[in-house]
Amino acid sequence: MKRSLRxxxxxGALAAGALMIQPAARAADPFTLTSSAxxxxxxxxxxxxxxxxxxxxxxxxxxxxxxxxxxxSAPEGTKSFALTMVDPEGFGGAGFIHxxxxxxxxxxxxxxxxxxxxxxxxxxxxxxxxxxxxxxxPCPPNTVGAHHYTLILMATDLDPKAPELKPGMTRDELLxxxxxxxxxxxxxxxxxxxx
Numbered sequence: 001m002k003r004s005l006r007x008x009x010x011x012g013a014l015a016a017g018a019l020m021i022q023p024a025a026r027a028a029d030p031f032t033l034t035s036s037a038x039x040x041x042x043x044x045x046x047x048x049x050x051x052x053x054x055x056x057x058x059x060x061x062x063x064x065x066x067x068x069x070x071x072x073s074a075p076e077g078t079k080s081f082a083l084t085m086v087d088p089e090g091f092g093g094a095g096f097i098h099x100x101x102x103x104x105x106x107x108x109x110x111x112x113x114x115x116x117x118x119x120x121x122x123x124x125x126x127x128x129x130x131x132x133x134x135x136x137x138p139c140p141p142n143t144v145g146a147h148h149y150t151l152i153l154m155a156t157d158l159d160p161k162a163p164e165l166k167p168g169m170t171r172d173e174l175l176x177x178x179x180x181x182x183x184x185x186x187x188x189x190x191x192x193x194x195x
Contacts, residue, residue, distance in 0.1 A: 029073040033153045033186035036068045037113065043146065044192045050137035052130070058139040059194065066099070066117045066135035067190065070110030071153055075183040078106050078155040080162075082178060083116075083123075084171055087138065089147045091129075097171045098149065099135045100126030102178075103160040124160075126169045133168065138192035146193035155183040 038044065049062035074081070082102035090096025101116060103124035111122070116135040119125060125133025140147040156178055158164060164177040 031071070031073050031075060031153075031155060031184045031186045033069060033071045033151060033188045035188060035190075036070065038067060038188075038190055041189050041191065044138065044149070044190050046195060048137050048190075049192060050139040052136070052139070055139050057141045057194075062137060062139075063114075064117055064135070064137045065114040066111065066137075068111065068113040069116075069151070069153075069188070071186055072109065074106065074155045077157050078183050080104055080106060080156050080158050080160040080165070081108065082154045082156060082174060083151065084174070085135070085149055085151050086171070087140070087147050087149050090140065097129045098137070099128055100169065100171050100174055101134070102126060102169070102174055103162075103165040105160045124165055124167050126167075126171070126174055140192065140194070142194035146191040149190045149192065151188045151190070153186045153188075154178060155185070156181045157183055 044067065046059055046061060047063035047065050048067050049064070050058045051060070051062040051064045052058050071081075080102070081104040083099065083104065084097065085099040087096040087098060099116065101123040104122060108122055116123075118134055127133065128136050130136050138147060138149060158178070158181050169177065
């Protein structure tokens with residue numbers, strides 16, 4: 001009996017030791033926002049700059065094309081996404097909101113170049129600082145250095161057609177509607193300077 005108990009204990013110790021040397025379970029990949037055109041902190045091309053003629057700081061030959069964006073590893077339970085773009089140095093440091101879009105279905109994993117520059121059934125348009133429901137590209141004064149443009153993607157547990165996600169919301173209104181519903185965020189910073 002002693003021998004069989006010793007055998008059992010030895011076998012148990014060996015099994016426990018084998019489990020301890022197994023590689024640790026791989027953590028889930030992080031929720032990320034990327035662009036096929038730019039690395040984080042890269043300078044955007046003039047085609048991505050704003051081109052509104054009545055805004056003196058806009059570049060005439062700009063294309064106002066939103067950059068291509070893609071994301072992966074959304075948190076479990078994500079039902080929709082919201083995306084904003086803010087220039088924190090704009091308006092003399094008060095911040096300039098360039099884009100507010102939301103109600104993006106969980107099945108969407110990105111936007112092609114220019115896709116956010118026009119209305120789409122893939123998102124609900126909010127209201128940026130120019131009161132546009134789509135992307136408005138950089139137009140910083142040409143007397144300063146590069147401005148930073150922070151893109152923030154929020155994964156939410158709200159259905160894309162949820163009543164909270166009504167069209168035409170400002171960034172502040174969107175953030176209030178999303179309170180308690182954000183599952184995770186991912187960001188990307190881009191820069192632009194007048195040529």
